[in-house]
Amino acid sequence: MDKIASLCKRRGIIFPGSDIYGGLANTWDYGPLGAELKRNVKNLWWTTFVHRRRDVVGLEASILMHPRVWEASGHVQNFNDPLVDCKTCKARFRADHLIEERLGLAVEGKTPAQMSEIIVEAKLKCPNCGNATLTEARQFNMMFSTTIGPVSETGTQVYLRPETAQAMFVQYKNVVATGRVKVPFGIAQIGKAFRNEITPGNFIFRQLEFEQMEIEYFVKPDEAAGAFEEWLSAMRGWLRTIGVRDDHIRVREHEQEELSHYSSRTVDFEYQFPGSMGWKELYGLANRTDFDLSRHQEVSGEDLQYFDQAENRKYIPYVIEPTFGVDRTCLVLLIDAYDEEETIDVNGKPDTRVVLRLHPRIAPYKAAVLPLMKKPELAEPARRLFDELVSATGALIEYDETGNIGKRYRRQDEIGTPFCFTFDFDSLDDHAVTVRHRDDMSQERLPIAEVPAWLSERIR
Numbered sequence: 088m089d090k091i092a093s094l095c096k097r098r099g100i101i102f103p104g105s106d107i108y109g110g111l112a113n114t115w116d117y118g119p120l121g122a123e124l125k126r127n128v129k130n131l132w133w134t135t136f137v138h139r140r141r142d143v144v145g146l147e148a149s150i151l152m153h154p155r156v157w158e159a160s161g162h163v164q165n166f167n168d169p170l171v172d173c174k175t176c177k178a179r180f181r182a183d184h185l186i187e188e189r190l191g192l193a194v195e196g197k198t199p200a201q202m203s204e205i206i207v208e209a210k211l212k213c214p215n216c217g218n219a220t221l222t223e224a225r226q227f228n229m230m231f232s233t234t235i236g237p238v239s240e241t242g243t244q245v246y247l248r249p250e251t252a253q254a255m256f257v258q259y260k261n262v263v264a265t266g267r268v269k270v271p272f273g274i275a276q277i278g279k280a281f282r283n284e285i286t287p288g289n290f291i292f293r294q295l296e297f298e299q300m301e302i303e304y305f306v307k308p309d310e311a312a313g314a315f316e317e318w319l320s321a322m323r324g325w326l327r328t329i330g331v332r333d334d335h336i337r338v339r340e341h342e343q344e345e346l347s348h349y350s351s352r353t354v355d356f357e358y359q360f361p362g363s364m365g366w367k368e369l370y371g372l373a374n375r376t377d378f379d380l381s382r383h384q385e386v387s388g389e390d391l392q393y394f395d396q397a398e399n400r401k402y403i404p405y406v407i408e409p410t411f412g413v414d415r416t417c418l419v420l421l422i423d424a425y426d427e428e429e430t431i432d433v434n435g436k437p438d439t440r441v442v443l444r445l446h447p448r449i450a451p452y453k454a455a456v457l458p459l460m461k462k463p464e465l466a467e468p469a470r471r472l473f474d475e476l477v478s479a480t481g482a483l484i485e486y487d488e489t490g491n492i493g494k495r496y497r498r499q500d501e502i503g504t505p506f507c508f509t510f511d512f513d514s515l516d517d518h519a520v521t522v523r524h525r526d527d528m529s530q531e532r533l534p535i536a537e538v539p540a541w542l543s544e545r546i547r
């Protein structure tokens with residue numbers, strides 16, 4: 088993970104948030120290349136699950152919602168982490184994480200009092216200062232709140248949404264009324280979510296502010312189990328589309344006591360992270376039953392029943408929710424793609440080649456056009472090829488004419504550019520360029536006229 092974080096900083100993929108002020112823990116900024124990577128992930132997800140499906144429509148809702156939304160959803164009451172404080176050094180920890188890490192015990196479903204008992208019995212000490220001065224565990228709500236209005240005492244307290252999902256329930260009635268949708272159908276959204284996370288983050292794995300891509304899929308109650316299986320396989324299909332390694336993924340069913348307050352069945356797609364992190368949640372799939380719509384109906388007083396014309400009856404649909412973290416997607420793509428290869432440099436000396444084997448669909452730059460030398464007679468036709476590639480593919484293409492060609496290839500390897508087109512002096516006569524492949528460094532000659540179609544086919 089350290090190597091990946093350092094490559095990300097060095098190459099402008101991901102920077103620590105507020106870096107020049109010493110950083111702000113658990114916040115990260117995507118640099119020029121990371122912004123492209125993230126955008127590619129989000130665009131591909133939207134194309135896959137909204138544009139290519141006739142049963143899913145999109146939504147883009149406000150981050151701030153009426154505070155009663157979070158009472159109805161159960162987040163005010165239930166969205167808590169059990170925390171302990173150290174009386175000596177004042178550090179704060181997740182009680183469940185502490186017990187899991189120190190004692191290897193799973194404590195899902197245990198109350199704070201039960202966790203406190205385990206901590207006392209095992210004489211667990213503060214991981215920060217080593218003193219046995221941890222407080223009792225107590226619940227701590229993870230929602231960030233702020234105030235609307237100029238004066239905090241009289242203003243309205245609102246929350247920064249901890250999941251994008253609730254907007255899909257709150258706008259469900261408007262979508263049904265205007266969207267020409269019929270059950271079964273889904274509403275999809277990509278957007279920011281905020282959680283006051285205490286446990287330090289493992290690079291971008293756990294952040295205070297992150298992005299989710301979520302679908303709330305509304306179904307007839309007796310069809311929920313079948314829809315769950317269909318989404319399970321659609322989520323597997325997505326992982327293949329973006330090129331995540333199959334053997335790094337496992338699907339884990341939640342135990343009864345581990346289920347969130349709204350779920351009757353949840354599975355996590357877990358990814359095998361490097362080092363001590365091990366298997367951790369990448370995505371989730373939940374059967375939220377009619378919990379959310381029923382609660383919003385109760386609290387808002389609006390009738391949220393669906394009238395099923397075919398069956399001539401009203402019911403509250405069940406909801407199957409596939410949820411995907413954008414940042415965790417970027418993280419696993421980077422981890423899967425990162426490779427170090429022993430090779431020899433241009434002077435025949437042993438060398439290590441760092442290469443990001445990103446799928447061409449996801450890679451920030453799809454190709455680089457590299458004139459062999461910085462000479463006008465090469466630059467001018469190379470620029471022409473660059474312009475043609477940009478307009479033929481609509482993708483981000485790099486143009487780089489500075490420095491030695493071997494070093495330029497290595498830079499492209501490190502940022503995951505799958506193909507380089509090198510324009511040399513022979514190109515002026517044979518109207519062909521050298522295509523250099525990132526993954527095996529092989530080279531072939533290709534007529535310039537064929538390059539735009541050749542590239543378009545490989546990045547689709």
Ligand code: GAP
Nearest residue numbers: 250252292293294297369370371410411412415
């Ligand atoms: N609407 C359901 C929901 O929010 P969740 O499992 O709490 O479920 C969904 O979150 C996804 O959001 C996770 O699978 C993960 O990918 C991502 N996620 C959750 N908390 C995160 C955090 N603090 N930092 C980065 N990503 C996070």
